[in-house]
Amino acid sequence: MKTVNVKILDPRMKEQLPAYATTGSAGLDLRACLDAPLVLKPGDTHLVPTGLAIHIADPGYAAMILPRSGMGHKHGIVLGNLIGLIDSDYQGQLMVSTWNRGQTEFTLNPMERLAQLVIVPVMQVGFNVVEEFGDSDRGAGGFGSTGKH
Numbered sequence: 001m002k003t004v005n006v007k008i009l010d011p012r013m014k015e016q017l018p019a020y021a022t023t024g025s026a027g028l029d030l031r032a033c034l035d036a037p038l039v040l041k042p043g044d045t046h047l048v049p050t051g052l053a054i055h056i057a058d059p060g061y062a063a064m065i066l067p068r069s070g071m072g073h074k075h076g077i078v079l080g081n082l083i084g085l086i087d088s089d090y091q092g093q094l095m096v097s098t099w100n101r102g103q104t105e106f107t108l109n110p111m112e113r114l115a116q117l118v119i120v121p122v123m124q125v126g127f128n129v130v131e132e133f134g135d136s137d138r139g140a141g142g143f144g145s146t147g148k149h
């Protein structure tokens with residue numbers, strides 16, 4: 001397994017570094033490094049610290065912060081930015097933009113697992129400017145061009 005350098009910014013994270021919950025897990029759960037419970041009213045967004053900084057270093061990888069399905073589906077707790085993209089050269093604290101998109105108040109407790117981090121491969125590209133593309137099956141069709149059923 002590859003490793004990524006991590007800085008522990010909150011001592012409470014020392015004993016509970018993110019880990020894959022099962023052998024096949026894609027995500028590492030991130031915890032809310034809060035000092036007190038945080039009440040999120042419907043529509044509220046709060047930037048929640050995770051107590052961790054990572055430096056991926058290799059531009060061939062990035063990390064994404066994604067919602068946890070239970071938090072999102074059952075409690076309406078998703079991300080204010082929908083998806084968080086962590087650049088390979090970012091060295092600051094991982095922050096979770098936490099949005100209560102639901103209709104009821106939600107209390108986020110200190111050290112609760114609120115989102116998940118997924119490491120993904122990335123390809124950086126340069127642009128080759130052309131006047132015409134070669135033919136493709138789809139062409140410019142999109143936005144439902146293949147029909148509904």
Ligand SMILES: O=c1ccn([C@H]2C[C@H](O)[C@@H](COP(=O)(O)OP(=O)(O)OP(=O)(O)O)O2)c(=O)[nH]1
Binds near residue numbers: 084085087088090094
């Ligand atoms: O949910 C997130 C999203 C981003 N970041 C950090 C890591 C990322 O590398 C950096 C910049 O994110 P992004 O490029 O998405 O934001 P921006 O608004 O374009 O800021 P910048 O001008 O700093 O690139 O912020 C987080 O901690 N959590």
Ligand SMILES: [Mg+2]
């Ligand atoms: Mg940016």
